[in-house]
Amino acid sequence: THADARARLLHRAADLIVERLPAIANLLTREQGKPIPDAEKEIRFGVEVIRYYAEEGRRLGGSIRAAARADIRSLVVSSPVGVVGAITPWNYPVDIYAWKLGPALAAGCTLVVKPPHETPLAIGLVVQCFIDAGLPAGVLNDLPGTGPEAGAALAEHPDIRMITATASTAAGQSMMRAAADGMKRLTLELGGQxxxxxxxxxxxxxxxxxxxxxxxxxxxxxxxxxxxxxxxxxxxxxxxxxxxxxxxxxxxxxxxxxxxxxxxxxxxxxxxxxxxxxxxxxxxxxxxxxxxxxxxxxxxxxxxxxxxxxxxxxxxxxxxxxxxxxxxxxxxxxxxxxxxxxxxxxxxxxxxxxxxxxxxxxxxxxxxxxxxxxxxxxNVNDTTELQAPFGGWKLSGVGRELGTEGLMAFRETKHIKIRLRGAAG
Missing domain, CATH: 3.40.309.10 (Aldehyde Dehydrogenase; Chain A, domain 2)
Structure with a gap:
């Protein structure tokens, strides 16, 4: 699909989430416990993330690099990484779902998502918004289950090319080991102290x-x-x-x-x-x-x-x-x-x-x-900013989410080198 078509679909889904926000927030509070205002704030930020990546996806491009010879042209392009396995947490289920879904879809990837088994219901309403917005069948797939079962299945599956997960350090280490044989790309946001x-x-x-x-x-x-x-x-x-x-x-x-x-x-x-x-x-x-x-x-x-x-x-x-x-x-x-x-x-x-x-x-x-x-x-008590990369050092993870870095995590880079026959060597 073209980036503009993906952007329009993401915006339509975001519109539906806003329209259905009271019902989603009510369900999120009932399954997770956070107060209604916090649930609404979480969902609104998730909408911001989706809209941000809808527009960032439109700006995907490449570059022409300087070459050592006059008859050579050196192009750098990118393409979707492929099928993404995403694992989302129970504490901010809608928000972090958007952190993964928004850039992955904007980048042109398909997803298999394991929602948190403790809080899967509000996410179901969000998925319905994407379906009603016209997302083609098979692009977004929910895989309910517990971490050791569903998460391991994603990390080990040969058709999954990337794993993005927000989880504990122990869970992230387990996923990294499971993904090693397939040399899968990883974005892991893990525990912090x-x-x-x-x-x-x-x-x-x-x-x-x-x-x-x-x-x-x-x-x-x-x-x-x-x-x-x-x-x-x-x-x-x-x-x-x-x-x-x-x-x-x-x-x-x-x-x-x-x-x-x-x-x-x-x-x-x-x-x-x-x-x-x-x-x-x-x-x-x-x-x-x-x-x-x-x-x-x-x-x-x-x-x-x-x-x-x-x-x-x-x-x-x-x-x-x-x-x-x-x-x-x-x-x-x-x-x-x-x-x-x-x-x-x-x-x-x-x-x-x-x-x-x-x-x-x-x-x-x-x-x-x-x-x-x-x-x-x-002198501020929040380290996240939608336009800036977020992720950990040491045992707190690998890779980055949010910002342009969060989009490019779902793209593979390719160098194309061309010799022009009519140019002087």
Whole structure:
């Protein structure tokens, strides 16, 4: 198909998603738990992604390169990579679905998608929008199932030329091994254990508010969430007091109820892991500052609720400081200076996102250049931008999504060299 035809179809599908947004958001909240406003925001961003790639696909092109001889012309072109196997997560099922579907279709690929078995329903409504927009049969295929079964089938299948997945590090490693024999292209956005650094000249009120949002949005169930907060010793007490106040202000409720901003976690497994990380930190000498368990009250009997939890003084070997909690827990750790903050930030084998707050942009820039992370946010608590590439270093993944890089990930490059007989050699 021509790029313009693909773009028109993507825009038609996006229009239908917007038209059906209330129904999709309602279903997303019921299966995932996030409040309706968050579900609507997720879907709207997914629509932005689809529209962005509809237009980026129109701009696909090639180039003519300089050659060593006058009778040679050197052309660089690209073509679709082929059939793509996509694996999407349960925490932002519609949004991340768009991250993979939008650029793959814009690039001219067909897809076999394994939706998350925990939250497959809202995605089904999105798929229907593409069908109703006129997507030909066989271009987009849903493959329900659990990760070990469906994911392995995709990674091992000889007709799949690329795997794109958002998953845990362990799942990504398994997919990489399964895809090795077929030498498949990989884009893997995997786990993060993201450091949030507060230098001694930071705006503490701003940093505390930002840290609370980054730690507890979607109940910490997001790859760029913050579990470990590294704070300069000189401002530790003041920052901790401000962050504790922000944490205590958070009120939980059922996502479907009006006015709710923070809901439950996905299931008991997430709640149990969060509780385990809290108990481990306290056993190792950490001090509970806020939260620490499930809220009390009849209104919380139905739902997997866990109060946003703040711990001070967790040791460097605590689970909350070394593993991705994927729940509503954050731990504050004192640091002597910028050098110790950087060393601790780089100490783990993960590198998805990092955050630094400072009024001195030279200090912040020095940290941003040296921290081992695929994305760094300075005085802002979000590392994603639709027009910029996103992806991890080290065990946090390979490849990039979003931006033009996210589109070209689904294209194969070819060099065509031509000799012109009539040109001088």
């Amino acid at each position: 993201c450091p949030f650094v507060v230098l001694d000249d930071a705006d503490l009120a701003e940093a505390a508010s930002a840290a609370a949002r980054r730690s507890f949005s979607n109940m910490g169930q997001i790859c760029i969430a913050v579990n470990r907060i590294l704070v300069a010793d000189a401002v530790h007490d003041q920052f901790l007091e401000a962050l504790a106040a922000e944490t205590e202000r958070i009120k939980l409720g059922h996502g479907i109820a009006p006015g709710v901003a923070y809901g439950p976690v996905l299931h008991e497994g997430v709640r149990a892991r969060t509780r385990g990380h809290v108990e481990d930190a306290l056993r190792r000498g950490g001090r509970l500052v806020a939260g620490g368990g499930a809220p009390s009250g009849d209104e919380y009997d139905r739902g997997f609720f866990f109060r946003p939890t703040l711990i001070d003084g967790a040791t460097d070997d605590a689970l909350v400081m070394t593993q991705e909690s994927y729940g509503p827990i954050a731990a504050v750790r004192r640091v002597r200076d910028d050098a110790e903050a950087l060393a601790l930030a780089n100490a783990l084998p993960y590198g998805l996102s990092a955050y630094v707050y400072s009024r001195d942009l030279e200090r912040a820039w020095a940290f941003a250049e040296k921290v081992e992370s695929g994305a760094v946010a300075v």
